[in-house]
Amino acid sequence: MSLTEPASTSMRPVASVHPLASLSGTEIDAIRGIVERTPDFTESTRFAYVGLEEPVKADYLAWEASGGPLPDRQARVWLLDPSTGLSVDRVVSLSSSSVVKSAAVDGSKGRLPVLDSEQGKIMTILAENAAWTKALSSRNLTPADVTVIPLPAGNFGYEDEDGKRIVRCLAFKQDHPKDHPWAHPVDGLSAYADVDTGAILKILDVHEFAVPAEGGNYDDPEVQGPPLEGLKPIKITQPDGASFSVDGEHVTWANWKLRIGFDVREGLVLHQVSFTDKGVQRPVMYRGSISEMVVPYGDPGPNRFWQNYFDAGEIIYGRFTNSLTLGCDCVGEIKYFDGVFADESGVPRLIPNAICMHEEDYGSLWKHTDPFTGAHEVRRARRLVISFFTNVGNYDYGFFWYLYLDGTIECEAKLTGILFTSAYPGDDENGEKYAFASEVAPGLGAPYHQHLFGARLDLSVDGTANVVNEIDAVRLPVSPTNPHGNAFTKSVTPIVSEQVSGRTSDGSKGRVWQIASTEATNRLGYPTSYVLHPTDSPTLMADASSSVSSRAAFATKHLFVTEYDPAERYAAGDFVTNSPGGQGIPDFISGDAPLVGKDLVLWHTFGLTHFPRVEDWPIMPMDYAKFSLRPYNFFDKNPTLNVPPPAVGQDDCGGDSAANCHKS
Structure with missing residues (x-):
């Protein structure tokens, strides 16, 4: 809905607001x-x-x-x-x-994204195209039987596409208006279209696969089956209210202070994240966001090889942010933040409850029963959860930032929704399964693909003079200093310049990246620091010579580091649609700036490599990808010693009384 009427006649400057406040x-x-x-x-x-x-x-x-x-x-x-x-x-x-x-925007480095209204135009023109209707007719279909999905086209150097904004279109059959079309791909058929002129450049009819017949209507009670019985309600309450306080977009919780923002391209943004330690507000992260994500598909078929989507840069996925619902999306004592963005006419649009914030219990924070003194201490952990969900066509993505009492920051992507489907070709003459997709229903394929998220982490650990060190666990051979072979140590390698900053995770070495202050130390003389703990998972699987590898260079490594530059905001560059590649990270690191004692930005890729399973159909249970930032010598000792013991009742937390949680 519109927040206001257009104000084209207004020439007055707006009232002063906080410099980092989201646009109103x-x-x-x-x-x-x-x-x-x-x-x-x-x-x-x-x-x-x-x-x-x-x-x-x-x-x-x-x-x-x-x-x-x-x-x-x-x-x-x-x-x-x-x-x-x-x-x-x-x-x-x-x-x-x-x-x-x-x-x-001349198109040499990429073009502006395709608008929703333009996609509708392409679908209308395609329905009137003789070659398209003929291809449908050969399958006993008409344009009225199918829904057409115009998709980002990438850039493959085709001469007839040079200088144009291109989409590539696939069709899906709908048996009735409430039928989910993903169950019925009209495979072997695609169309290439020029968005600006509406011209259909090419119709590719490479194979007439049978259209899968079985429905995938997960919202149909007959498909769901009888409701599962025996689940009792779970109620989460905070009788005294939540522990956080909110002033506009500024949040205070426990020792944390931060600002919450919304951008239509990046979605949820965190600003000015700091931790108050012994009365001093210490900066940790100046800005954190998901600056880009790419979903590359691995089916090399002639009408699918081009499938790779940059959901932030090409689709501007913040436009599709969900309005979250208490009890369904968020549970507990909730604070919501609305999102506002400009539609294609420049009119503000409101997304009520776009961002959800709440606290949740997180098990034991620390605990010990001492056999010598009899001391028995335990504390409960909790975390602040800040999240939003966006729907991009078939997939739904939730992005969750967690702040913990011990100074840890965590970011988690949650993935659900519906698989992007194909026709399943069946076994080959040797009885081998198709190598690039899973069969998830009779005749229905789900191509192998990845979801790779590019986090932009503008860290300021105790200030803007930082260095990133790569830390590996190191096995040591038997030697005079290690005669029994039990010793091991760590290697600490500074990342000294931008062009050598591309790094991959290595679970066999427990590899992490330390962001350390070059000016501040703790009471023992250690540099104060945070450590980025990645999840060991594949980077971009496409060949280094491929188009998508050039366009999504950020996803070819788990980490790049650059010196802060306000113009460097998006991992794949500003203009991603039909970009030829080389934008974003390759451009950012080309100057090879030195990185020791500088104001640094970390570009971290994390995600999933998805070989779909039958349990992912007709709707995918939630899957997860995440990373964490943990304090490492940032404090002088455990910063949660002063967390009070839980208020508990009889028979809780140890047996006979609440005192069992705090007894020495």
Whole structure:
């Protein structure tokens, strides 16, 4: 729903707000008013993206320290006009109601994303295309029988696609309006289309697979079967309310302070994450977000080899953020934050309850029963959970940030929804299964694929002078210093420059990456630091010579490190649609800046390599991918010693009384 009516006649600057605050509906109206006054704006001009142009970090920190005038409040705006060919990247000032920067998007490094309205146009044109309708007819189908899905096309250097915004289209049969089409792929048939002109460049009809007949309507009670009996209600209550406090987007919980933000491209963003230690507010992470994600498919078939989707850069997945529901998506004492974004007309749109925040119990924090003193101590752990969900076509993604009492930060991606399907070719002449997809229902295939998330972690561990060290566990051979062969140690290797920063995880060595201050130490003289613990999993599986490897270079390693640059925000570059590759990380590290004692940004890839199973159909149970940032010599001792014992009743926590939780 619209928050406000368009305000194209308004020329007044908006009221001062916090420099990192998410754009409001009032500000989006003001942005539209600024843009509408530019000479090249027409009735057909569309807004492909509107987001906060955050102040340069040094400027923000200087303002925060001095309390001087607010930095100029700016927004970044991508404009697209199919009638004139306008494709432009602008920065506008809300403080002065003016355009401060403008550059044409010429397509050499990528193009603006395809709009929802343009996808509808392609589907209409395709339904009138003779070659398409003939191909459907040979399968006893008409355009009315199928839904067509225009998909990001990538870039394969085809001459007839040069300089164009391209989509590639696949079809799925629908037996009735409530029928989920993913169960019925019309495989072997695809179409390539020019979005700007509406021209159908190519119809590929390579094989007439049988359309799988069995339905996949997971929401049909007959498909679900009788409800599972015996599950009793679980009620989570906090009779005294939640432990956090909220002022706008600023949150305080336990020793943590942070700001919560929403961006339509990145979704949930965390700003200014700090931990209060002995009365001192110590910075840990200046900004954390999922800057990009890619879903590359591994089926080399002639009408599927091109499948790889950049859900943030190509699809702007924040547009599809869910409104979360108490008791279904979030349980407990909940605080919701709304999301606001500009639609294609530049009108603010509200997503109620876009972000959910709550506390949850997390088992034992620490515990010991001492055999010599008789001391018995136990504390309960809890964490602050900040999350949002977005739906991108067939898949649903939840992104959860967790803050723990001991200073740990964790990020977890949750994946569910429906598999992207194909026809299953069946066994070959030797009885071998198809090598690139699983059969999940009769005749229904699910191609192998990956979900690779690119986290941008702008860390500031006790300030902006940091170094990243790669730490490995090291086995030692028998020697005069290790005569019994039991010794092992660790190696600590500084990552000294950008071009050598590409690193992969190694579970056999317990490899982690330490982000250490080059200025601050703890009471024992150790550099204060945090350690990035990756989940050991494959990086991008595509060959290094492939198109997707060039376009998703960030996903070829688990880690890259760069010196902070405000222009380097997205792991695959600003303009991902039809990009030829080389943008993002390859460009960012090309200068080979030194990285010791600098203001650093970590680019961490984590995710899943998915070989679908029958249990993933017709809807996939939740799967998970995550990483954590844990304090390492950041404190002088265990920072949770002062966590009070739990308030418990008879027979809880040890037997006869609450005192059993805290007795010495």
